[in-house]
Structures are given as C-alpha cells and as structure tokens.
Amino acid sequence: MAEIxxxxxxxxxxxxxxxxxxxxxxxxEFNVLPGSKSFDxxxxxxxxxxxxxxxRPVGTRGEYKVVTPVKPxxxxxxxxxxxxxxxxxxxxxxxxMEEMTFAKYAVVREGDLITLGGVKSKGKTTxxxxxxxxxxxxxxxxxxxEYTTLIENKxxxxxxxxxxxxxxxxxxxxxxWINWVDDDGMDKxxxxxxxxxxxxxVVKDRINIIDWIxxxxxxxxxxGKLLENIKANLGRGIAIIALQKGVxxxxxxxxxxxxxxxxxxxLLDGLGDNEDxxxxxxxxxxxKHKPIVGKTYGxxxxxxxxxxxxxxEVKKCVECRGTGFSKGTYCGxxxxxxxxxxGQY
Numbered sequence: 001m002a003e004i005x006x007x008x009x010x011x012x013x014x015x016x017x018x019x020x021x022x023x024x025x026x027x028x029e030f031n032v033l034p035g036s037k038s039f040d041x042x043x044x045x046x047x048x049x050x051x052x053x054x055x056r057p058v059g060t061r062g063e064y065k066v067v068t069p070v071k072p073x074x075x076x077x078x079x080x081x082x083x084x085x086x087x088x089x090x091x092x093x094x095x096x097m098e099e100m101t102f103a104k105y106a107v108v109r110e111g112d113l114i115t116l117g118g119v120k121s122k123g124k125t126t127x128x129x130x131x132x133x134x135x136x137x138x139x140x141x142x143x144x145x146e147y148t149t150l151i152e153n154k155x156x157x158x159x160x161x162x163x164x165x166x167x168x169x170x171x172x173x174x175x176x177w178i179n180w181v182d183d184d185g186m187d188k189x190x191x192x193x194x195x196x197x198x199x200x201x202v203v204k205d206r207i208n209i210i211d212w213i214x215x216x217x218x219x220x221x222x223x224g225k226l227l228e229n230i231k232a233n234l235g236r237g238i239a240i241i242a243l244q245k246g247v248x249x250x251x252x253x254x255x256x257x258x259x260x261x262x263x264x265x266x267l268l269d270g271l272g273d274n275e276d277x278x279x280x281x282x283x284x285x286x287x288k289h290k291p292i293v294g295k296t297y298g299x300x301x302x303x304x305x306x307x308x309x310x311x312x313e314v315k316k317c318v319e320c321r322g323t324g325f326s327k328g329t330y331c332g333x334x335x336x337x338x339x340x341x342x343g344q345y
Contacts, residue, residue, distance in 0.1 A: 004030050004038040006045050013054060013066050021055075023062040086110050086238055088207070091130035093299065093311035100280075100311055102295060106264055107287035110236040113227060113261055117245040117252025118268030123278050123301050124242040127268075128211040129170055130308070131240050133178040136188050141203045143194040144211035144242070150193075161193035173304045199229035205237045212242035224257030231261060245269075251283070259284055271314075272324065272337030276301045279314070279339065298339060314339040 012029060013021075023042055032038045046064055049055045055064040090103035108114070118124040125146050132140045148161045163171075171180060182188050194201045195214075202208050213226070223243075230239050243252035245267065252258050252267070259265055265284035271277040280297040299311040316322035320331035322338040330336035 004032060004041055004045070006048060009042075009045050010049065010054065013049070017066050017068040020058060020063060020065050022064070083110055083236075086112065088131075088238065089134040091127055091134060091308055093309060094303070094307045095309050096311075100297070101313065102282055102292045102297065105288050105290040105292050106282075106285050107289065108238060108264065109287065110238065111231060111234045112238045112263035112286075113231050113234075114238065114240045114264045114266070115227075115252065115258055115262040116240065116242045116266050116268060117258065117283075118242065119245050119247050119270060121275070122268045122270060123305075124268060125170075125211055126301055126305055126308070128209050128240065128242055129174065129306065131207070132189055132209055133174055135207055136178060136180070138207055139188060139190065140207040140209055141190045141192060142209050142211070143192040143198065143201060144209075145195055145214055146211045147191060148193040163191065170304070170306055173306050199226060199233055202230055202233040202239065203237070204233060204235035207237060208234070208239045210239065210241045212244060214244070223254035224260060227258065227261035263287070271298050271339060272335065274300070277337070296339065298337075298341070313342045315342050 008030065009026060012026070023046065026032070026042050026046070027039065030038070032042060043062070046055060046062075050057055050064070053067055055066055057063070058065050086108045088108045090099040092099050116124050116127055128142075128144075128146075132142060147164060147167045149164050150159050151162045152159045174180075180188055190203065190206075192201055194210075198210055198213065208230075210230075213223070227241070230241070243254065243258060245252040247269075250267075262284055263286045265282075267281040267283050269279045269281070271279040277298065277300050280299065282292050282295050282297075285293050296314050296316075297311060298314040300309045301307070302309050317324075317331055317334035317338055317340050319333040320326045320338060324331055324334065324336040324338040326332065331338070334340045
C-alpha cells in the first residue's frame, strides 16, 4: 500500500475523539506492516499531531489521548437568555402545610445537584418521595435501590423488574394527598430500574431522583466522577441524590468528593432516642438569599414513613453541648436530644 499520510491519520482520529489509543492501534487500522516505510512514519505523524494538540501523549509506551476540540463560548455580544431559578417545591410540614423553612432562602438552578446524606433509616426515602410528590406535575424520574426488584416468572422462565411491596405501600399511603396518575390513569412520574451507571440513564431536563447510590468501600473516590457525569447530563433539569452516611459522620460516604459537586448538601441524623425524630443539617449551599449553611432543623416522620411533622429550627443544647447528657444522666434542658428549639426562623 502507499505510504500513510498525516491527513489520513487525522481523519481517523476525528472518529474516536476522547479515546486513548496506541501506535499499534494506528498501524492495525491502516494495515501497516513491520519493516515498511509507514511503520516508523506513524510515530513521526503522532509526534506532529501532538504538537498540534490533536492528540496528547499519555504514559510511556506510545499511548495517546485523542483530544476533543473545544470552541470558545461567547457571553457578550450575542443575545443570552437569563434563566430564572428552578422552581423546586421542597417537602412540607403536615402540621402547617408549609415547605421546609430554609427552602425559601436556598436558590436552586437548572443543572444543580442536591445531595441527601443520611444515616440508615433516617428518612432519605421519605424526602425523595416527598420531592417526587410535591413536584409531580414536572414528571420526575425515580431510580435507585429502594423501588424495584427483579422477579422471575416461573411459568415463562422470564424475568422482569417490578415495584417493591414497600414502595407500593408508600405510594398507596400518599394517595391521601397526591394523585400519582394523569387523566388516562398513567404514571405522572417515570420509574427506572437502575442501580448502577446512573449518569447514563439520567433524563435530560427533568427532576432525577436517585435513592440511593451504593458504592463499595474501596470505590468511594468514584463518587466524584459519578456526580460530575450526572450533572453533565442534566440539561435544564436537576438531580436529587440520596447517599448513606455513618452515625456521627460529618459527611456522607464519599466525603469531600460529594461536597465538591453538591449545590445543596443536606445531612440527616437521629435526634434523641425516638427513631422517628430526625436532625437535618444544611451542610452546604452554593447560592442563597440568607445564611443557612450550618443551621440545623428537627422534625418527626409519621404517616407510615411518608409525612413530616413539627419542622422547626433547633440548636445545640447549651447545658449539655449537644451530648444529651448532663451530670451523668439525661439532660433536662433538651430531654436527652442534645438540641433545643429556637422558635420561629
């Protein structure tokens, strides 16, 4: 065959932008044989293309990353729409029927990521379903570990995903105040049986609720890249993601990697000995109308795990300094909860 040309290699690389290749990849693609003039020419061509920033050397064994071209984005000098904040309705207190009080100060934008880092059985799913219900007319998307299970049909030998019994029971309980279906009796939300590769299944321009992401202990550093990829696929939608958190931990599993990509970061812990009482902490918020980061709130979960009651701001008890104990016994000021109410926000 004729000697390989730089232009031929350039055209081939356009088809595999973002991938990592080797000199062997090029030689195989163009059937370049050892001993031919083109065999050594491939190395020189890739060196030239690296200088032109079409490829980037990686490693020390003739590996190259094919660069994906990026064009500048012009801000001024062209008409740009200023998009308003995303109209997200937060869960509400069923005593007052008002949203969580800090919600009016937190600004949520299109493409934002809200994380719910919660201790086991402290209401992550309750909040996820509340977010779904309160925003049902925006056709939210649900996925994660809590909602579907794979069932085998013994008669046909086939398998299919079905809603779990607990999930269906929660939906039935919530029918008291939310209509899950449209006029044709079809779901007003989308349930996806996804338990991995969440970024690939994000539905653009919608509210994507993931309950919850489970990563093994030796892969917690992967959460940063996963969250980054989820955000990249949101378009004008948002994501609400539940994550597990250890008791007493100041961050969910994944730590700083979670904070790096969270636009609003919420932590959920126990409040005292009552398993239905929850302590909510606003750990981070990138845009707000009023200082809310670091503030703590208490509430009680009722309605078979579907409703929030008595939502109020709380602060660490002065007498016991948040421990719940004073002089070897339960603190009388906070009744052993470690926090006391501060009244109206």
